[in-house]
Amino acid sequence: MGNIKTFGASMQWSNVLEMVHESRIDSVGLNERVNSLATRSIKKDSKLEALNMVVSMCDLTTLEGEDTEGKISQMVAKAIKPNPLDNSVPSVAAVCVYPSLVGIAKEKVQNSNVKVAAVSSYFPSGQVPMESKLLDTKYAIDSGADEIDIVINRKAFLEGDYRKVYDEIVALKEVCQDVHLKTILEVGDLKTYENIRKASLISLAAGSDFIKTSTGKLSIGSSRQACYVMLKSVLDFKSETGVKAGIKVAGGIRDAKDAIRYLVMINEEMGSDWLNPELFRFGASSLLDDVLKQIKKLKTGAYQAGYYFPRG
Amino acid sequence: MIDWQYSESIESPEIVSIKKKYSNYIGGKFVEPKSKKYINTISPSTEELLSKVPLSNEQDINSAVKAGKEGLEVWSKLTPNQRSRYLFKIARLIQERSREFAVLESIDGGKPIKESRDFDLPQVAANFFYFAGWADKLDLSWATKSLKPYGVVGQIIPWNFPLLMLAWKIAPALATGNAVVLKPAETTPLTALLFAEICEQAGLPPGVVNIVTGDGSTGSLIVNHKDINKIAFTGSTQVGKLIQKSLAGRDVGLTLELGGKAANIVYEDAAIDQAVEGVVNGIFFNQGHVCCAGSRLLLQESIHDQFVKKLEKRMQSLRVGNPLDKNTDIGAINSKEQLDKITGLVNEGVEDGGELFQTQCELPGNGFWFRPTLFTNVQPSYSIAREEIFGPVLTTLTFRTPEEAVEIANNTEYGLSAGVWTEKGSKILWTADRLDAGVVWANTFNKFDPSSPFGGYKESGFGREGGRHGLLSYLKASS
Numbered sequence: 001m002g003n004i005k006t007f008g009a010s011m012q013w014s015n016v017l018e019m020v021h022e023s024r025i026d027s028v029g030l031n032e033r034v035n036s037l038a039t040r041s042i043k044k045d046s047k048l049e050a051l052n053m054v055v056s057m058c059d060l061t062t063l064e065g066e067d068t069e070g071k072i073s074q075m076v077a078k079a080i081k082p083n084p085l086d087n088s089v090p091s092v093a094a095v096c097v098y099p100s101l102v103g104i105a106k107e108k109v110q111n112s113n114v115k116v117a118a119v120s121s122y123f124p125s126g127q128v129p130m131e132s133k134l135l136d137t138k139y140a141i142d143s144g145a146d147e148i149d150i151v152i153n154r155k156a157f158l159e160g161d162y163r164k165v166y167d168e169i170v171a172l173k174e175v176c177q178d179v180h181l182k183t184i185l186e187v188g189d190l191k192t193y194e195n196i197r198k199a200s201l202i203s204l205a206a207g208s209d210f211i212k213t214s215t216g217k218l219s220i221g222s223s224r225q226a227c228y229v230m231l232k233s234v235l236d237f238k239s240e241t242g243v244k245a246g247i248k249v250a251g252g253i254r255d256a257k258d259a260i261r262y263l264v265m266i267n268e269e270m271g272s273d274w275l276n277p278e279l280f281r282f283g284a285s286s287l288l289d290d291v292l293k294q295i296k297k298l299k300t301g302a303y304q305a306g307y308y309f310p311r312g
Numbered sequence: 313m314i315d316w317q318y319s320e321s322i323e324s325p326e327i328v329s330i331k332k333k334y335s336n337y338i339g340g341k342f343v344e345p346k347s348k349k350y351i352n353t354i355s356p357s358t359e360e361l362l363s364k365v366p367l368s369n370e371q372d373i374n375s376a377v378k379a380g381k382e383g384l385e386v387w388s389k390l391t392p393n394q395r396s397r398y399l400f401k402i403a404r405l406i407q408e409r410s411r412e413f414a415v416l417e418s419i420d421g422g423k424p425i426k427e428s429r430d431f432d433l434p435q436v437a438a439n440f441f442y443f444a445g446w447a448d449k450l451d452l453s454w455a456t457k458s459l460k461p462y463g464v465v466g467q468i469i470p471w472n473f474p475l476l477m478l479a480w481k482i483a484p485a486l487a488t489g490n491a492v493v494l495k496p497a498e499t500t501p502l503t504a505l506l507f508a509e510i511c512e513q514a515g516l517p518p519g520v521v522n523i524v525t526g527d528g529s530t531g532s533l534i535v536n537h538k539d540i541n542k543i544a545f546t547g548s549t550q551v552g553k554l555i556q557k558s559l560a561g562r563d564v565g566l567t568l569e570l571g572g573k574a575a576n577i578v579y580e581d582a583a584i585d586q587a588v589e590g591v592v593n594g595i596f597f598n599q600g601h602v603c604c605a606g607s608r609l610l611l612q613e614s615i616h617d618q619f620v621k622k623l624e625k626r627m628q629s630l631r632v633g634n635p636l637d638k639n640t641d642i643g644a645i646n647s648k649e650q651l652d653k654i655t656g657l658v659n660e661g662v663e664d665g666g667e668l669f670q671t672q673c674e675l676p677g678n679g680f681w682f683r684p685t686l687f688t689n690v691q692p693s694y695s696i697a698r699e700e701i702f703g704p705v706l707t708t709l710t711f712r713t714p715e716e717a718v719e720i721a722n723n724t725e726y727g728l729s730a731g732v733w734t735e736k737g738s739k740i741l742w743t744a745d746r747l748d749a750g751v752v753w754a755n756t757f758n759k760f761d762p763s764s765p766f767g768g769y770k771e772s773g774f775g776r777e778g779g780r781h782g783l784l785s786y787l788k789a790s791s
Binding site: 024025026028029030032033039040041042043044045046047049050053232239263267268269272275 | 315316317318319320321426430581582583584585586587589590621629638639735755756
């Protein structure tokens, strides 16, 4: 135990434990700060800039049993050209699909800069043996996934077996090698801010490139509060190790206004380095259309109906 | 990498109409000063002349106190319930016109619109609502035979929260059946004069509220007027002492709310990120023009470096600039005089050997501005650790044990407020018990509520404002 040298792990277990045990968060003060950042008034040019940033940071997502090749083709087309009538709108960052659909998504994105992300490790519950998680992930990577979104073992976490949570991520990162690993904490299951911080630090230490709020499969998805806890963890982790990790917020972010509030928080707490699809993402299905409508409105003054925008 | 700059988002000043010249509000009428003299009031963020207000002389104060006595005649004959209704009406009118008041407060005083809009004005209305509720319940509050108002009360208020300090003074005074003569600060008279319009709109009987403007000499005339029954003053300790001397030997009531040099104690087991926020709020709120500001940061040695690093980073994100921009965190310093005072003390701090950190924000060309400032490596003997700076300047001291923290915190002539940061409840109670301060905040700072009494120990003054205790500042009780 303790000092096993592993691929990708950014911090040894004993150091992780030390950081985890110092997770103290005052929820009243945290809420106050988050709410005060939400009063920033983003208008005119800075709003247009923000909306384009949001588009470029989107992981356009479909994760349903009913997903077919046809559905994925539609979504990828939209991901590459979110608004075919306005070329100034950038492509989204990635499309996010189940492993069995990675092949078709990869085929459709062709030489655009849209990446293909796959959810694996038995998303969303993760309630299978480790061997299955590894196999699931390996399959997605072999199919060509550029990025892998895994879920942490909440069973182990809530039972207090943090070591198991860490070891699993380390093992999955070994499978991923250079493939970008995003680790989903599922903050709706973790509930307390302390838990979110602990899970963030464990995931970062185990070598995750990104930490991600939610699967989008629970009624409690992302919140700006959870994002705040995670970004503080990312910053503290960076000051300990020098490793600069990213954050993905997903689940329940439905409109442009909310998305801009996340950007404000990233901008003021982390700095403009993080305002970049390499380090900040939105998991989105319905968010993108509202952002496109807002861009149109800023440019023309008209708030157009949904049918003006191609479905994805 | 993208450098995302926020576009300007200016709260429209169109909502306020500032007159070229103002009059005093005496006996329910706007009357020109008999002194025929005026003083300028400028915008500290642009140095533009906004208006002229009366420099009231002895004759003006005589008229105001006389009007107060006449107003008292009517006011004291009303039932408590009727007085209560007037106060409720004032509270509602303030809410209706709150945007107008907020904009005017930011123009005349320099504070950011997000604070005047989200803090000052809601608090002003809340104070009138709160004391309106007390007006008809005074007899239930104390086991005494009789509670009597003082009569005509002279109230002298500062420039840091112009309208809120007016509310803290006028609401309890009227609820307890007094009439008032109020003098707003020389640099921030406009919202008080706009409040006079609210009194008119509410149909308040003439003379119950009288507002006279002027400088220190005007304040002194109020204090020394023979028919004044009580003085309530908020301002500097220096002036407070002068007032107390003037009133010695006279049958005039007095409450003083004076300076402070609050310790904000951060223990190593605090929630650090929230403590950083609280420390920032404690000293940079309202440009640090706050008598209860957490101006002395007491850090446990074990977390000093980590905390200072986080604090400096956080300070860099403070936005200094146009008070009417909704994204401004720190507005203008209230006056040239105050800016000079802050600059002088900061220079002394550097000469004494304090290590200076200032944020690298751009400052506007005109107006009075001061960069958010942090001193580390400060000894308790330095003037920046002892004197009230009343600006955006934080001084850091360190301690080793809780006993030492309390000793340093109490090692000051002031005793208005203090803050304690730890996740351990028992340590909060242990510390709070030992701090000589009127208000002790735990894991938060600068929180106010009309129901919570506020006031100082030692040279921070005496008497309480707010809550049931605040009523006693305006009542004579006999048992």
